[in-house]
Amino acid sequence: KRKEILPNPDCHPADVTFKHKSANLESSSQTGAQGGSVAKALLSDGSFHVRAVTRNPRKRAARELARLGAEVVKADLERPESLRVALGGASAIFLVTDYWELGDKEREVAQGKTVGDLAKKLGVRHVVFSGLEDVSRLTGGRLQVSHFDGKGEVERHLRHIGLPATCLRMASYFENFIEHFRPQPEGGGRGGYRLEIPMADIPMDGMSVEDLGPVVVTILKNRSEYVGKDIGLSAERLTVQQYAEVLSRQLNRSVRAAEISPEEYEKLAFPGAQDLANMFRFYRTRPERDLNVTRRLNPAVLGFEEWLSRNLHHFADL
Numbered sequence: 001k002r003k004e005i006l007p008n009p010d011c012h013p014a015d016v017t018f019k020h021k022s023a024n025l026e027s028s029s030q031t032g033a034q035g036g037s038v039a040k041a042l043l044s045d046g047s048f049h050v051r052a053v054t055r056n057p058r059k060r061a062a063r064e065l066a067r068l069g070a071e072v073v074k075a076d077l078e079r080p081e082s083l084r085v086a087l088g089g090a091s092a093i094f095l096v097t098d099y100w101e102l103g104d105k106e107r108e109v110a111q112g113k114t115v116g117d118l119a120k121k122l123g124v125r126h127v128v129f130s131g132l133e134d135v136s137r138l139t140g141g142r143l144q145v146s147h148f149d150g151k152g153e154v155e156r157h158l159r160h161i162g163l164p165a166t167c168l169r170m171a172s173y174f175e176n177f178i179e180h181f182r183p184q185p186e187g188g189g190r191g192g193y194r195l196e197i198p199m200a201d202i203p204m205d206g207m208s209v210e211d212l213g214p215v216v217v218t219i220l221k222n223r224s225e226y227v228g229k230d231i232g233l234s235a236e237r238l239t240v241q242q243y244a245e246v247l248s249r250q251l252n253r254s255v256r257a258a259e260i261s262p263e264e265y266e267k268l269a270f271p272g273a274q275d276l277a278n279m280f281r282f283y284r285t286r287p288e289r290d291l292n293v294t295r296r297l298n299p300a301v302l303g304f305e306e307w308l309s310r311n312l313h314h315f316a317d318l
C-alpha cells in the first residue's frame, strides 16, 4: 500500500492556516472550491484553529466560513507583505493557486513560490500544496499544459527549499460536469445529450472537490507519514461512455459520449481550449492517481454515481 504513494524525499511545504487545539498547531486556507472544502473539513473535525485567507472577507463564502468558526483574514497572493500577517503563527498551510483567474503560468508560479518561501522563513511545519504534474518537463517540451506545468514547478521549488510539504494532485472534479463538461443538447434536447470529452475509451479519474477537505485533514493529522509525498487523488476512474451511462441513469435522459479528438477539442471557441486539449492528451497517458490511497485518506469519498445522485438539482433544467 505504501508504495502507492510516490515517495518524494525533497517534497516540502502550501493556502489555509490551522491551529491544532490540543497541540498548539496553527494552520491556514482559502475560500474557493478547494480551500473552502479544506476549511470546512478542518472546522468540522474540530481539532484545528482555522484561518481562511481571502482577498475579500465580505464575500459570501468567507462570511459562511466565519459563521462556521474560521478566522477570516484578508491577504493577496500578489502582495507578499499581506501574507506575513495571514500566515504568521500558522503551523500548517493548505495552498492552492488559481491558474484560471490569472491565465498566466509565470504569475501562478510566482504566487506559489512566494508562499513557499514565506512558509520556510516562518518555520511552518507542514504545507499541503495542491499541485499537478509539470507535463512540459515530463514530456521534454512535447506537450504543454500551462495550468499543470506551473504547479509542477512550484512543487519542485517547495522541495528545493526544503519545506516539509505534501503535494496533492487532484483528479478532474466531478463538479466539472455541472458546467465545463455539462451534457450538451442534441437537436434542441429532444434528441438527447452528448458529452464532449476527448478521452476516447481511456478512463479518466474524477473526484468531488468536496471530498478533498477530509483528505487534507487526515494528512495534517498524520504529518510524519505524509510529509515528502506526492499523492495523486481519485475517487473513481471511468471512461466517457461510463460517465454517460451514469448520467443517463441518474438524470433519466439519454446521454452519449460524443466522438471528439483532442485535435477537434482544441479548435472549440472558448478560452483555454488548447490547454485543456493538452490536458486530455496528458490524461490519456494515465497519470498516477491512486484510488486506494484516496479511500484511505477519506473513507467516505463518493464515487461518481453517488455524487451525482446528491447533486441532481444542478441538472434540473436538462
Ligand SMILES: NC(=O)c1ccc[n+]([C@@H]2O[C@H](COP(=O)([O-])OP(=O)(O)OC[C@H]3O[C@@H](n4cnc5c(N)ncnc54)[C@H](OP(=O)(O)O)[C@@H]3O)[C@@H](O)[C@H]2O)c1
Pocket: 030, 031, 032, 033, 034, 035, 053, 054, 055, 056, 059, 075, 076, 077, 078, 096, 097, 098, 099, 100, 101, 147, 170, 171, 172, 173, 176
Ligand atoms: N477543476 C478541476 O477539475 C481541477 C482539478 C485539479 C486542479 N484544479 C486547479 O484548481 C485551481 C482552482 O482552485 P478552485 O477550484 O478552488 O478555484 P476557485 O473556487 O475559483 O477558488 C479560487 C481561490 O483562489 C483564491 N485566490 C485567487 N487569487 C488569489 C490571490 N491573488 N490572493 C489570494 N487568494 C486568491 C480565491 O480567493 P478569494 O477570491 O476569496 O480572494 C479563491 O479562494 C486551478 O489552479 C486549477 O488548475 C482544478
